[in-house]
Amino acid sequence: MSEEIIKDVIVGENEDYIINMGPQHPSTHGVLRLEVCLKGETVKYLIPHIGYIHRGIEKMCEANTYQQIIHLTDRMDYLSAHMNNEAVCMVVEDAMQVEVPERVKYIRTILNELNRLASHQLWWCAFGMDLGALTTFFYGLRDREMILDIFEESFGSRLLHSFNTPGGLMHDVHPNFQNRIKEFISYFRKKLPEYDQLLTGNVIFQERAKGVGFMSKETAIGYGVTGPSGRGSGFSCDIRKIAPYGAYDKVQFNEILETGGDVFARYQVRMAEMRESLSILEQLVDNIPEGDFTAKMKPIIKLPAGEYFRRVETARGELAVYVVSDGNKSPYRMKFRTPNFSNLFVMNEIAAGCKIADLIAISGSLDLVIPDIDR
Amino acid sequence: MLSREELTNIISGLVPGAEFPEGKQLLEVIVPAESYFSLAEKLKSDPKIAFNYLITQTAVDFQTYMTVVCHLESTEFRHMVVLKANLTDRENPAIDSLTALYPAAEYFEREIFDLFGIRFNNHPNLKRLFLEDDYGYPLRKDFRDEINIIER
Amino acid sequence: MFRGISSLWAGMRITGKYFFSPRAIVTQQYPENRATLKMEERFKGEVTMPHDENNQHACTGCGICEMNCPNGSIEILTDRIPNAEGKMERVIDKHIYHLSMCTFCELCIKTCPSNALAWGQKFEHAVFDRSKLTKVLNQPGSKIRKEAK
C-alpha cells in the first residue's frame, strides 16, 4: 500500500514533485493553473497554463460595431473597466479625428483615477489575504465600497460600467458626483495610514516581502512587465507621463518609481500610487469645465481604412489597442495588448528558487487578473 | 527622441529591402520574412535607436497574405516603430522567432501560433496556448465554426 | 527587534480599535433592509418599457434596439394592421427581451429614437427556469402612444 502511495506522489523518474496550483486555487484569483515543480518547499520552475476562460474577444470584435466593442472591453480587466473602455474610445476618436470636449477629458481622467484607486484597494486587500492577514480583505473592500457607490450613482453599475462611448460619455455625471468624490477623498485620506500601520509596517509582512521575487529592470523590459509591477523594478513605463491623454497633461503628479524590484518595491509603488491618485482627484474634482458630455458623432461609425494604435495606462500596466480597419463599421482586426498577459509570464523567471509561500507573494504582487490574460 | 525622418534613414541603412509605407500613424517598416529577425536584432542592439521593449506582437490575416506585426519602443528614447513582415504562404506560414531578443515574444508568438497558425522558427516551446491541438486557427478570416459562431 | 515588536503592536492597535467599536460595522443586512433599500435612479436592473396610465408605450417597432444589441438579447416581432385610412401599418407585436443574455451595455436605451425603453430598478432576477428570463416588454393590449399632432 505504502509503496503505491509514494509512487503516486513522486511523478516521473527524476523525482520532480509537481503540484498543480489551480485552476481552482485560493490564491490564483481566477482560473489560472500553475504547474509548479518543487524540491522540498523550493520552487524549481513553474509553467503557467492559461485559456480556461478564453472568450475570443478579439474575434467577437470583428463582428461588432465600435460602440458594441466597448462593453466587451469591460470584461477583459474587469477591475479597470473604465480604462479599457477609454482605450477603444480613443482609438476611434483618433481615427475619426474627433476632438472630445474638455469636460469629457476631465471626467474620464477622474474616473480613471477612481477606478485605479478601487483596483489598488482590491489588490491591497487580496494581497494581504494571500499573505495570511485576513483582516485586510475587509478593510480594503469597506473603502472600495465608497467608490463603487459613486460609480453606481453615475453609471448605474458598479463594476462593468460601459460608460464611455466613442466621442464622449453615455450620460453626464450625476449632480452629486463632485461632492461624493470630495467626501471620499477626505475619508480615504484618514484610512490610508491605517493600511500602512496594519500591513506595510508589520515586521512579519516586511520579512515576507523584502528581497523576495527580485525582478531586474532588464527582465522587466524584456518581458514587457508594465504598470506598478514594472515600475517597482525601475522601468519607467507610465503612459500617463510618456504620452499624456485625457487631462493628465493638466495635473501635477509624479511617476512612482522604485528600484528595489522585489515584492516590497511593487507593494510600495501601489501604495504610493493610491496617494498620487488621491492628489490627482483633488486637483481635478473642482475644475471640471462646463460643456457637452459628448462630441457630435455619426450614429454609425466607420473608421477610415488603415491601422491605428493607442496605449493607455490601466491599473495593471499598459493596455495597447491595435486596430486594422478596412473602412467598414466593424474592425477588420482588433488586437488588445493586455498588461496581465505580459506580467504573468515573467513569473517563471522571478519565482524560480523561492519557497511556495513566496510564490504566493509574487503572484499577489504582480496583481494578476485572469480574464485579462485570457481575453 | 529621434524624428521620423532620422529613424527612417537609420533603419533603411540596416537591412536591404525594407519598405516604409507613407501616411501611417506610426513609423512602419515592412521587411521580407528572411530579414525580419536580423532587422529586429539590429534595432535592439544599435545604441543610437535601442528598441529594447517589445510592446506587442500580433498578426493580421489579409486573406491573400498574413502579416506579422511588432510594435517596438525604446525605453531610452521613447520612439516607436512598427515592424512588419508579410507571409504569402497560407498553408505553412513560418517566420523567425524573436524570443532570443525579447523574452516577451515567447508567449506572444505562442498566441499567434495558436490563433493564426504561423510557425516560428527557433521558438523554444511552440505549443498552442489557449486551444486544443486539433482546433482550427480562429482568427484567420476563412475560419468557420458553425456551432459556436452565429453569423449576422 | 524592538522596531519589529512595535510594528506588530501598531497593527494590533488597529484591529483592537475596530474590535471595541462595533459602530464601525458596515455590513448591509440585505434581505431585512429590503424595505428601506433605495436604489440609485440610474441603476441598471433590467430593460423595461414604460407604459403610461392608458396602457400606451412609445415603441414604434423600428428595430434599432435589436440591431444595436451586441448579444442579440432583443427580438422584435412586428405585425401589420390597417390604420384609420385603411393602409397597412407596421406596429409592434412583441418586444422580446432575453434578460439572460443581456450585458447591460445600455446601447438599446441610448439609441432608441423614440425613448421607449428605460432602466428598471428591479435586481432580484433569480428564477428556477431560464425561460422565465425571457420577457415580453410591451404589456398585452398596449398601444403605441400617438403624439399630439
Place this chain on the structure above:
Amino acid sequence: MSSNIFDFATLTGSVHSWLSGMMSSGWVIFTEMVLVGLVFLLMYALIGLFLVYLERKVCAIIQNRVGPNRVGKWGLLQTIADLIKLLLKELIPIRKSDPLLFNLAPFIVIIASFLAMAALPYAKGLQAIDFNIGVFYVMAVSSLGVVGILLAGWSSNSKYSLIGAMRSGAQIVSYELSVGLSLLAIVVFSGSMQLSTIVESQANGWWIFKGHIPAIISFIVFLIASTAEINRGPFDLAEAESELTAGFHTEYSGIKFAFFFLAEYMNMFIVSALGATVFLGGWMPFHIGEWEGFNQIMDYIPSVVWFFGKTFFLILIIMWFKWTFPRLRIDQLLTLEWKYLLPISLFNIVLIAFLVLMGWHF
C-alpha cells in the same frame, strides 16, 4: 484560605459518599469514571462549539462585519447548525489513500486533546486527576496530536496535504521546546510539577506578577510558542489556505473534518487554560497584597469564573493575533524558534534559577 465557599471538593465529596452508600468501592470508581467521562464529553462539545462561535464573532467585529446572526438569537445556534450539516455530509473516500490511517488520524488528534483536559484544574477542588507531574503530562499528551496530523497528511495521498503535514511536523516539534522551557520557568519558581500545587503557590499573587521580568518573558514566549503549537495564525502554515488550500485536512470531509476542526479549537482552549493555570493563577482570585477588603470582594467571585475568565482572556489574545498578522514563511518560522525563542528561554531558565537560589522572588 478564606475562599472556601465555592469549594467544589464538598460537592464531589458528597457525590462520592452518596455513591459509596449504594454500591461497592469498585463500582463506585467505575461509576465515577463514567460520570467524569460524560461530563468531559459534554464540556468538550460545548466549549468547542462555543469557541467556534466566539471566533467567528470576534473576527467579524474586528473586520467590521456582523458575523453569524441568522440562526438563533445573535446567531448562537449557528455552530450547532453547522455541526448538524457536517454530520450529514458525505465521508468521501480517497482513491489510493491508506484507509486505516486515513480514518485513524482524526481520532488520534481528538484523543490527544481529550487526554490533556483530564489534568486541568477547572476550579477549586474540581480536577479529574491531580498528577504529581501534571505539567509534564499535559505537555506530553498534547504533543501526541502531531502524530495524527502527520498521518492525516501522509495517508490522504494528496500533495498539498503532505506538504502541510511536513510543515506541521517541523513546526510542532520545534515549538514544543519553547513551550516546555517556558513552563519549566514556573516549575522552577513553584518547585513542583503538580498543577494543584502550582495554583496553590499563587495564592498570594500570580507568578506573572511575583516572578519579576523573567516570568513575563517566559509568559510571552509561552504565548508565541503555544500559538505556533496549535497551528493558529500567524503560524498556521500547516493549513495555509492561500498556499496549500487547507493543508493536512484538504481531503477530509464531514465528521472527520469536524474532528480536526474541533480539536484545533480545543487545543486552543487547552493551551490557554494551561497558560492561565501556570502564569495567571488558575482559579485563584486576583489579590493585592494588604488590601483585605478588596481581596474579600475578589473571593466572592467563584473560582470557576476566575478560571474561565482568564482562559478566555488568553483565547481572545490568540484570536487577536490571528486576525491581525500575516502568516510567516516556513524558514522564518523555524528561524524565530531556533534563533530567538529557544536561546531566550534557555537564558531565562538560568536567570530564574539564579533568582530562586537567591530567594529574590516574592
